[in-house]
Amino acid sequence: MRVRSLGFATDLAVLRAGGSTIVEEGDHLVVRTPSSPNYWWGNFVLVAASVPVAAGVEVFHREFPDADHVAIGVDGTDGAVPASAVGLGLEADVSVVLTAPAAVSAGGVDADVRPLSSDGDWEQLLQLRQQDDHPAVQLRRQEDPAADDAFQRSRVDGARRVVDSGAGVYLGAFRDGYLVSTLGVVCAGSRTVRY
Incomplete structure (x- = not known):
């Protein structure tokens, strides 16, 4: 297909x-x-x-x-x-995907931007994801905190495997040594990347 x-x-x-x-x-x-x-x-x-x-x-x-x-x-x-x-009892989730023909610069950033590399960096990513305030994340966390922790850990481990495989990089914006934002960039083909 x-x-x-x-x-x-x-x-x-x-x-x-x-x-x-x-x-x-x-x-x-x-x-x-x-x-x-x-x-x-x-x-x-x-x-x-x-x-x-x-x-x-x-x-x-x-x-x-x-x-x-x-x-x-x-x-x-x-x-x-x-x-x-229609009529199947499913909840539709339509995603909007933004595309660009080339990378553009967002200008200066008031943070230290670098690839995540150490165990401490990846642990900070886990902590950042656990603090996500999206309603679905918070509901899942309230219903079963241990399951949500395991889910978030598996997502971070997956991101680290992407980096270890050489297929991508996860950049972190650090302020005063604390991770405040991340961006994964993954090769998705000969002329395509996913952010």
Whole structure:
């Protein structure tokens, strides 16, 4: 299956560099992240836009029989929820992916910007992600703090595997020695990178 969506194509490149497996099955892909089985968008089915979403749901249940959720990606580029998804009881999550033909400079930054490299840097990334105030993250954290800690740790370990594989770099903005922001840059093809 040739992935048309630049968002999904670069997602897959990052997942693969982090240790996920991606198996092509004709009109769909099965993505698995063995190191993080509860990572919804690390364990999902990506179907071609021509495939009815109900068929994708069947594949998901067959491939992930123990999952208590359904994660189906539809490889489209128009941002529309497929009509075949209506009435299935699924919650649509449409992503907007920004693209640029070349890198641009944002100008001066009031921080020390450098690649994450030491164990301490990666631990600060974990702490930063645990402080994420996004409502979904906070809800997950309230429901099961230990599970959220394990999930966040698996995400940081995956990012570190991407760096260790040579496929990318994670830059950190440090103020007074504390990590305040990060940006991962991952090679996603011969002339494509994912930020």
